[in-house]
Amino acid sequence: MIPGLRVDVRLPLHRFDLAAAFTMRAGRLGLFGPSGSGKTTILEVIAGLRRRVSGRVEFGGEVWLDAQRGIDRPARERGVGYVPQDGLLFPHWDVRGNIRAGKVRASRGAKVDPDRVVEVLDLSRLLGRRVETLSGGERQRVSLARALCSGPSLLLLDEPLGSVEKPLRGRILHYLLRVLEEFRIPALYVSHDATEVTILCKEVAVLREGRIVAGGRPADLFLGAPPLGDLEGPEHVNVLEGTITEAAAGRAVAAISGGSSLVLADAPEAALGARVLVGLRADDILLAVADTPGLSARNVIPGTIRRMHDLPGGWLVLVEVAADQPPVAVRVTEAARVAPGLKEGMHLRLIAKARSCRLLAVR
Amino acid sequence: MLSGHALDALRISLQISLCSTAIVVPPGVLIGLLLARLDFPGKGLVETIVSLPLVLPPTAVGYVLLSLFAVRGPLGSGTLGFDLDLLFTWKGAVVAASVMSLPLVSRTARVAFEGIDRRLEGLARTLGYGPVRTFVSVTVPLARRGLLAAMVLGFSRALGEFGATVIVAGNIPGRTQTLALAIFSDIQAGRGEDARALLVLTTLLAFAGIYATERLVRGSARSRAPERTP
Numbered sequence: 001m002i003p004g005l006r007v008d009v010r011l012p013l014h015r016f017d018l019a020a021a022f023t024m025r026a027g028r029l030g031l032f033g034p035s036g037s038g039k040t041t042i043l044e045v046i047a048g049l050r051r052r053v054s055g056r057v058e059f060g061g062e063v064w065l066d067a068q069r070g071i072d073r074p075a076r077e078r079g080v081g082y083v084p085q086d087g088l089l090f091p092h093w094d095v096r097g098n099i100r101a102g103k104v105r106a107s108r109g110a111k112v113d114p115d116r117v118v119e120v121l122d123l124s125r126l127l128g129r130r131v132e133t134l135s136g137g138e139r140q141r142v143s144l145a146r147a148l149c150s151g152p153s154l155l156l157l158d159e160p161l162g163s164v165e166k167p168l169r170g171r172i173l174h175y176l177l178r179v180l181e182e183f184r185i186p187a188l189y190v191s192h193d194a195t196e197v198t199i200l201c202k203e204v205a206v207l208r209e210g211r212i213v214a215g216g217r218p219a220d221l222f223l224g225a226p227p228l229g230d231l232e233g234p235e236h237v238n239v240l241e242g243t244i245t246e247a248a249a250g251r252a253v254a255a256i257s258g259g260s261s262l263v264l265a266d267a268p269e270a271a272l273g274a275r276v277l278v279g280l281r282a283d284d285i286l287l288a289v290a291d292t293p294g295l296s297a298r299n300v301i302p303g304t305i306r307r308m309h310d311l312p313g314g315w316l317v318l319v320e321v322a323a324d325q326p327p328v329a330v331r332v333t334e335a336a337r338v339a340p341g342l343k344e345g346m347h348l349r350l351i352a353k354a355r356s357c358r359l360l361a362v363r
Numbered sequence: 364m365l366s367g368h369a370l371d372a373l374r375i376s377l378q379i380s381l382c383s384t385a386i387v388v389p390p391g392v393l394i395g396l397l398l399a400r401l402d403f404p405g406k407g408l409v410e411t412i413v414s415l416p417l418v419l420p421p422t423a424v425g426y427v428l429l430s431l432f433a434v435r436g437p438l439g440s441g442t443l444g445f446d447l448d449l450l451f452t453w454k455g456a457v458v459a460a461s462v463m464s465l466p467l468v469s470r471t472a473r474v475a476f477e478g479i480d481r482r483l484e485g486l487a488r489t490l491g492y493g494p495v496r497t498f499v500s501v502t503v504p505l506a507r508r509g510l511l512a513a514m515v516l517g518f519s520r521a522l523g524e525f526g527a528t529v530i531v532a533g534n535i536p537g538r539t540q541t542l543a544l545a546i547f548s549d550i551q552a553g554r555g556e557d558a559r560a561l562l563v564l565t566t567l568l569a570f571a572g573i574y575a576t577e578r579l580v581r582g583s584a585r586s587r588a589p590e591r592t593p
Contacts, residue, residue, distance in 0.1 A: 049488070090501065
């Protein structure tokens, strides 16, 4: 059974009072919200790094904080693996020293093999490096390795992709997926990026100004009514899971459930048979209600309109392409909805260029 | 080339400065740590008292110490029942030098501790480090350049000490006469040749000291490989 995390805490902050209550049951919870909404503070409260917190924190049946009963277990006894946004590596040790720093606790009942961590995170070539020579992505991997080597019962990940250059995010995402799937440690994942949360988390809690304002499964939440459009910005990215059936010269084809396949124009990392996550922006998809011969776009996927949400400046059309995939969100303008007479239950085709299908991560 | 009394002065100076540094660094670093990390009522008062010797004329500090250790003073043989044997001895000079250098050591140490990213200490705690281990393996190594500077400043202040020393320990050649005091005596007595020799000696000493510590501080910051095992 996955140990659950129950948090119900209050802490006065500079701009607002933090008063957040949420529960993590499925072992991978995304804490989603704009910057400055108190996400990092919540992680610090759970890690035991904040004073004067009122409320309760409970993990796997152990009480870590109960202000009323005067219980506040020190940070060193909580057994969390904290990965701060900037990695926060020890500047006076090299990479190996930083990873070994995690072994202080792990020596009492280690569950994680440090050699395996180094292997999974691909760090063997970096071990002798000084930390100030590392790139943002390398720092994050070392910080994650240090946390894992301490044998944590809960991982606290604070925007692991925040300080990573955009083109490299897919790589770190790939490492994160490997780590979460291989070591099976419950994780709280802080992010302001809906795509990341959709990929990595089973549940989401939405934080705004120190309060949890919504919660649920990522697909339901991000595509629900009203969608959290103001939080995620205009760039909603659909995440589809598939298996690579063709890969040659940087181009790849991914079969997705429901019998369709997607052509990816630029996916050099995709290997034959790999399970991949493909991203497709809601703005990049066209809808066709009839056959359209002579298309240059390579991807045509049949689907059914499930729901339509009124958005400021247009509509979000949710199209089901397969029973086990979350619906694909498509943004259309008011005119684009009226002209073809789009309505719920209608069968149609999604059309996307191969260049619009991005490889997000390889599992 | 160096006369016997110059070598004596050199030996006495080094002896006093080294002893004073050894005595003053632990409490100085501790005071720096407390001032950097703790907020307590009367903190401003403690800060002021600790910094007082920095502002007062050294002779005034010397006079306070002299009154303290005089036979009928609060720490004199008449009050304690035994003699601390500090007045007009090299040990008295060590006390004078220590009092004079304490503010520099504690202030520099305080700045060193304040410059540390405290989140690193918090992170160490999440990894299972206790308070002592966090201090020894994280806090001190991160503050090491500032702490080294505090030590060097304390030593330099002790080496150059004049005012308080001359009042507490006198200026006895071969016993309490340091380089600074010997230069003064030679000039007063019109022994220009001897004074110049001492000047060269102190300059060489100062040069070597500063050069070595600069190398040490830079070395620990840049060229030396970081320690491997936490």
